[in-house]
Amino acid sequence: MIGIIDYGMGNLYSVKKALERLDIPYFVSEDTEELAKADGLILPGVGAFRDAINLIRENGQFEFIEHWAADGKPLLGICLGMQLLFEGSDEHGETAGFGFLPGHARRFSGKDSQGRRLKVPHMGWNSLEFHQPDHPLLKNVEEGHAYFVHSYVIETADPDVLIATSDYGETVPAVVGRGEIMGTQFHPEKSSTVGIGMLENFGAIVRERSGAHE
């Protein structure tokens, strides 16, 4: 069973509908006691990094998520939810994230390597390059396009956490992860067969995990 963490930010409707279409059992909750019963968690998010972290702290979910990660249980961050898994962001002043993955979010420069102007936000369908094609999240997924909407990008010195990247004047970490901590910068629920395939794979990862306990 997947638990979707509700902390008051992000439109959960499409993720829920995608899971329903995939027949993946889920529930939505803000209550950490309820969420603790899940086999895997999804951390959604749209909006500003600092607002999200503040809400998660106010709701008493921050330490719960830290413990969850320390226990090595599956966690999938989506869009802003993925960025929160990193060390921090300079959006509206430096704000610390969970620090499960090495790297920082910073605003797109708005220029490519030749100094040509790029629009911010990075909005639309961008092609993916798979760095870890054998990763369970990418199983049977075509190296196609995914739908992005974001103005901040993760910068990491550790290529090991890059499962797939995109290119928008610079390298855009698109699918990231280490162990059971995973994330997608794009919206899998809006990324047609490519994204839906990854959600399906996350569902399988969570199911395997729950089976291992029984």
Add this chain to the structure above:
Amino acid sequence: MLTKRIIPCLDVKEGRVVKGTQFVELRDAGDPVELAAFYDEQWADELVFLDISASHEGRKTMIDVVEQVAATIAIPFTVGGGISSVDDMRNMLRAGADKVSLNTAAVKNPDLITQGSTYFGSQCIVVAVDAKYDESIGSWRIYTHGGRTPTDWEVVDWAREVTARGAGEILLTSMDQDGAKTGFDEALTRTVSEAVDVPVIASGGAGAKEHFVDVFKKSGADAALAASIFHYKETSIEEVKAFIRERGVLVR
């Protein structure tokens, strides 16, 4: 690399698609949900639904339509037409729309853009701009009420105003080209695209596959929107994409 988007637009009246009746393969071509799924299968990159209902009931029906569409397709879609308050925006976004499009209401009350982008994020606020060339100002003038009412706004000033207020995207319709089927308005599109940092969707004038090549290569549009060329099966989205890909435009 980021690809150029092809976006079919569906006019919905009292819960039914107006036009779009040429699809013999569909059981019910007037059903917005079925048509949305059809365009999704054809590799549409996004969809725009324009609610042209006149009645209150029609508007309520639109919320049901949005819910059903969101439950059916896995690509982003925008809902516009008659959205005039933060509550309207919230209703559509809660029902599963990814973006809402503001037009007349944004001109009447530009603060609505600010409020929408603050509450829901810039990424879901599209401002639809209807522009028509006006010799007296040597530029394009903004119109509201479906192109019936001229305003005092010049297009670049308005585009900068809406982006400063947090619009995440501009849906730019050329009233001069709309319905002419002789191609997108490249001068207008280029002018606005160069003036703002947010993506610009070119709209109005698509009549042939070549027009999509021109608007992407010559005017800097990030996306192109069309209605009748797809609805009346003059060409398909797959055909347009194959055609422009061969001519060096990146598409999904």
